[in-house]
Amino acid sequence: MSAPAVRRAVVDRDVCVGAGQCVLAAPDVFDQSDEDGLSYVLVDPLPEELTPSVRDAATRCPARAVQLEAGAGAGAETGAAAETGTGADPAADRQPTGPSPA
Amino acid sequence: MTDTADSAAPTEDTAELPSFPMPRRCPFDLNEQYAELREEAPITPVDLASGRDAWLVTSHEHVRTLFLDPRLSADGTHPTFPILAPRRKSFDEQARGFLPWMDPPEHTRYRRMLINEFTVRRIRAMRPRVQAVVDGCIDRMEAGPRPVDLVRALALPVPSQTICDVLGVPYEDLDHIQDRAEVMVSKVHPPEERAAALRDLRTYLGDLLHRKGREPGDDTLSRLVARHRAVGADDHDHLTGLALLILIGGYESTASTIALGTVALLAHPDQAAELRADPSLAPKAVEELLRYFSVADNVTSRVSLEDVEIGGVTIRKGQGVLLSNAAANRDAAVFPDPETLDIHRDARQHMAFGYGIHQCLGQNLARLELDVVFSTLLRRLPGLRLAVPVEDLPFKDDAIMYGIHELPVTW
Numbered sequence: 249m250s251a252p253a254v255r256r257a258v259v260d261r262d263v264c265v266g267a268g269q270c271v272l273a274a275p276d277v278f279d280q281s282d283e284d285g286l287s288y289v290l291v292d293p294l295p296e297e298l299t300p301s302v303r304d305a306a307t308r309c310p311a312r313a314v315q316l317e318a319g320a321g322a323g324a325e326t327g328a329a330a331e332t333g334t335g336a337d338p339a340a341d342r343q344p345t346g347p348s349p350a
Numbered sequence: 351m352t353d354t355a356d357s358a359a360p361t362e363d364t365a366e367l368p369s370f371p372m373p374r375r376c377p378f379d380l381n382e383q384y385a386e387l388r389e390e391a392p393i394t395p396v397d398l399a400s401g402r403d404a405w406l407v408t409s410h411e412h413v414r415t416l417f418l419d420p421r422l423s424a425d426g427t428h429p430t431f432p433i434l435a436p437r438r439k440s441f442d443e444q445a446r447g448f449l450p451w452m453d454p455p456e457h458t459r460y461r462r463m464l465i466n467e468f469t470v471r472r473i474r475a476m477r478p479r480v481q482a483v484v485d486g487c488i489d490r491m492e493a494g495p496r497p498v499d500l501v502r503a504l505a506l507p508v509p510s511q512t513i514c515d516v517l518g519v520p521y522e523d524l525d526h527i528q529d530r531a532e533v534m535v536s537k538v539h540p541p542e543e544r545a546a547a548l549r550d551l552r553t554y555l556g557d558l559l560h561r562k563g564r565e566p567g568d569d570t571l572s573r574l575v576a577r578h579r580a581v582g583a584d585d586h587d588h589l590t591g592l593a594l595l596i597l598i599g600g601y602e603s604t605a606s607t608i609a610l611g612t613v614a615l616l617a618h619p620d621q622a623a624e625l626r627a628d629p630s631l632a633p634k635a636v637e638e639l640l641r642y643f644s645v646a647d648n649v650t651s652r653v654s655l656e657d658v659e660i661g662g663v664t665i666r667k668g669q670g671v672l673l674s675n676a677a678a679n680r681d682a683a684v685f686p687d688p689e690t691l692d693i694h695r696d697a698r699q700h701m702a703f704g705y706g707i708h709q710c711l712g713q714n715l716a717r718l719e720l721d722v723v724f725s726t727l728l729r730r731l732p733g734l735r736l737a738v739p740v741e742d743l744p745f746k747d748d749a750i751m752y753g754i755h756e757l758p759v760t761w
């Protein structure tokens with residue numbers, strides 16, 4: 249934890265409902281595919297200065313599809329966790345579907 | 351015990367329940383009881399005019415959490431769904447293909463046929479077309495007599511012409527559609543006439559979809575037909591329902607926000623002046639006006655499919671839940687000094703478009719229309735003012751969608 253964490257922005261495309269909030273919040277990080285309208289990540293790993301915009305996107309995403317992953321295996325911050333820090337949010341219990349193939 | 355019909359009632363003692371929706375304190379503000387409830391009982395039983403009762407949720411935190419909860423269903427045909435007013439049997443039949451009432455996995459399948467038509471990029475590319483529509487309306491206002499009704503001259507034509515553009519509906523059919531849509535959502539026409547208007551629209555769109563299947567164009571309906579075929583779903587009724595929803599779903603809500611937003615800007619001339627001087631403030635002003643009026647407050651209802659414990663209460667299986675986005679949008683915990691209109695505030699956490707999987711599909715189109723309308727109106731008609739006092743405006747106090755029937759303006 250002493251070295252700056254390598255962070256990744258992740259979109260769970262199984263959950264995304266294409267509302268585009270992430271593109272509005274972090275246009276340098278997310279884009280919606282012309283093919284299916286779902287969001288995908290433009291930059292990986294995530295440059296440090298873009299981290300706040302991804303947190304903003306994670307909170308605004310209506311489907312809780314956006315996550316900020318802190319390095320390999322270090323767990324993820326969802327909008328719920330980043331925002332309220334409580335376990336009361338039912339979406340927080342949802343199992344992440346893991347990285348998508350491709 | 352939880353499975354009986356009784357379970358649809360949050361409490362046995364229904365005599366004392368407040369009723370929902372509660373009348374507004376004034377055109378700009380909600381009933382003050384919402385704020386009191388949020389303090390004391392943010393999830394509380396209320397009575398509905400339909401004779402059913404339900405849990406009313408008024409805090410931003412709980413509304414948001416419940417929007418995300420997969421145990422709440424959006425199925426408006428569910429026998430204990432918290433409908434606000436009694437409704438006709440034939441209504442459920444008409445609900446086929448009605449996306450807002452679908453639950454996953456059906457919802458996911460149909461929504462995914464539509465979302466790439468409404469991406470941020472696609473909508474941005476439409477700006478010049480929306481600008482042309484708005485300029486056309488204002489040209490006609492300038493050429494005509496004053497005062498003029500801003501609802502008929504601008505608020506209604508902008509969303510209807512825009513959505514016809516998107517869908518690929520021929521302009522020459524617009525008068526017919528506008529007439530039918532107005533009857534359908536009006537309160538002055540009897541239910542039979544309104545049902546007939548809905549049937550006419552379905553017939554019209556059904557025929558149009560057949561035509562788009564035969565001679566596809568570069569528009570949403572043509573692509574929708576093609577995509578529908580590609581996944582082997584050839585349910586024409588469902589497709590017609592989807593098309594109808596897009597055609598009229600964003601019509602009244604956007605028109606209402608245009609009309610009410612104009613009244614609010616005229617009532618706050620200092621903020622209007624700032625916006626006129628600096629159009630780059632428009633996106634923030636639009637979010638604030640969406641928050642402030644939350645015109646679609648009455649559409650975000652759910653029914654619980656299981657017992658849900660939240661905020662110290664248990665929502666039983668089968669009970670109705672009203673997620674009041676208007677009340678949540680006035681929650682001081684998220685929006686300091688919530689009753690004050692402030693185009694500089696960060697209003698982006700508002701839920702005027704809902705939240706969760708049903709969050710408004712047309713939201714970025716609505717944002718674009720509102721942005722272009724307000725910036726163009728202030729720039730081109732700087733002397734714009736109400737032609738009657740605010741108190742005399744006919745606000746839609748008891749409609750499902752909040753709004754104004756008529757807005758006489760001059761300049």
Ligand code: HEM
Pocket residue numbers: 424449450451461513595596599600601603604607644645646649650651675701702703704705707708709710711712713715716
């Ligand atoms: C200011 C304008 C608008 C407001 C306030 C608004 C509000 C809403 C709200 C609150 C919902 C969620 C309903 C729920 O959770 O049960 C919704 C859904 C929806 N809206 Fe809008 N809307 C607006 C404009 C539009 C426009 C312009 C369109 C079409 C182009 C549109 C199409 C839809 C559709 C298709 C859904 C259903 C999405 C789903 O169930 O997955 N809306 N809208």
Ligand code: SF4
Pocket residue numbers: 259263264265266267268269270271280286287308309310311312313314
């Ligand atoms: S905000 Fe969430 S649901 Fe919307 S496009 Fe981005 S990831 Fe998908």
